[in-house]
Amino acid sequence: MSEIALYTKDLSVYYGEKQAVKRVSMAFPSRQVIALIGPSGCGKSTFLRSLNRMNDLIAGARIEGEIWIGNDNICDPQTDVVQLRQKIGMVWQRPNPFHKSIYENIAFGPRYHGVRKRAELDEIVETTLRKTALWDEVKDRLHQSALSLSGGQQQRLCIARSLAVKPSILLMDEPASALDPISTSKIEELIAELKKEYTIIIVTHNMHQAARISDKTGFFLLGDLIEYDDTQKIFTNPSKKSTDDYISGRFG
Ligand SMILES: Nc1ncnc2c1ncn2[C@@H]1O[C@H](COP(=O)(O)OP(=O)(O)OP(=O)(O)O)[C@@H](O)[C@H]1O
Numbered sequence: 001m002s003e004i005a006l007y008t009k010d011l012s013v014y015y016g017e018k019q020a021v022k023r024v025s026m027a028f029p030s031r032q033v034i035a036l037i038g039p040s041g042c043g044k045s046t047f048l049r050s051l052n053r054m055n056d057l058i059a060g061a062r063i064e065g066e067i068w069i070g071n072d073n074i075c076d077p078q079t080d081v082v083q084l085r086q087k088i089g090m091v092w093q094r095p096n097p098f099h100k101s102i103y104e105n106i107a108f109g110p111r112y113h114g115v116r117k118r119a120e121l122d123e124i125v126e127t128t129l130r131k132t133a134l135w136d137e138v139k140d141r142l143h144q145s146a147l148s149l150s151g152g153q154q155q156r157l158c159i160a161r162s163l164a165v166k167p168s169i170l171l172m173d174e175p176a177s178a179l180d181p182i183s184t185s186k187i188e189e190l191i192a193e194l195k196k197e198y199t200i201i202i203v204t205h206n207m208h209q210a211a212r213i214s215d216k217t218g219f220f221l222l223g224d225l226i227e228y229d230d231t232q233k234i235f236t237n238p239s240k241k242s243t244d245d246y247i248s249g250r251f252g
């Protein structure tokens with residue numbers, strides 16, 4: 001049995017009266033890649049964002065249920081969300097680097113969390129850029145704007161930025177959907193590498209991608225978690241008809 005990095009118990013998310021996520025209970029094993037799939041509007045992003053309380057930032061959004069990391073239920077109002085988001089990083093669909101230099105994009109988080117020494121920041125910048133396979137591409141231009149990078153490089157920079165504050169879990173919402181095929185395969189290789197150290201929960205619309213990169217897959221439909229199992233099982237022998245219909249492209 002692998003260790004569980006995070007689990008939800010009967011997690012519901014509402015926008016006003018509308019229930020977007022319906023009592024989802026899901027456990028995420030450490031150092032695995034877990035894919036969340038399902039048709040547009042089924043609540044994948046909403047569920048993902050709730051895992052580090054990003055929904056708090058949306059007016060009218062409300063959570064019910066529990067999200068456990070070790071002995072902490074992070075839905076508890078006492079939770080320090082800054083610390084939580086340090087532990088659980090997020091990478092968005094469109095690369096969103098700060099309008100700052102490559103170096104400053106990465107140094108920003110550690111500095112915010114109290115790292116002051118230049119040598120220490122230099123070290124974090126180099127290590128995280130190496131982890132995301134960007135170092136050789138950018139080491140001579142660290143002080144140029146992050147916006148001078150290609151889309152794929154920007155996305156790897158955003159991943160490096162989230163790694164810089166030393167999280168243990170990474171949430172990724174369609175991190176490659178805005179990228180070309182070569183950049184996409186670089187992101188996929190990177191995810192395979194990162195899972196040695198991190199638990200990665202990724203939303204994807206690309207069935208081939210889910211099948212290639214994930215260990216477990218959860219299929220959502222209209223806010224319900226329909227089926228959650230080993231990726232191999234989901235893609236070869238799903239238990240539910242609607243899962244089968246979705247992965248074989250009959251709807252969605
Ligand atoms: N900020 C919001 N305010 C109100 N309703 C929202 C908000 N964000 C999402 N919703 C609604 O909640 C439901 C789930 O949306 P969500 O974005 O989580 O779906 P999704 O599965 O990520 O879809 P997609 O695959 O298109 O990204 C949808 O009906 C959506 O319209």
Ligand SMILES: [Mg+2]
Nearest residue numbers: 044045046203
């Ligand atoms: Mg979404």
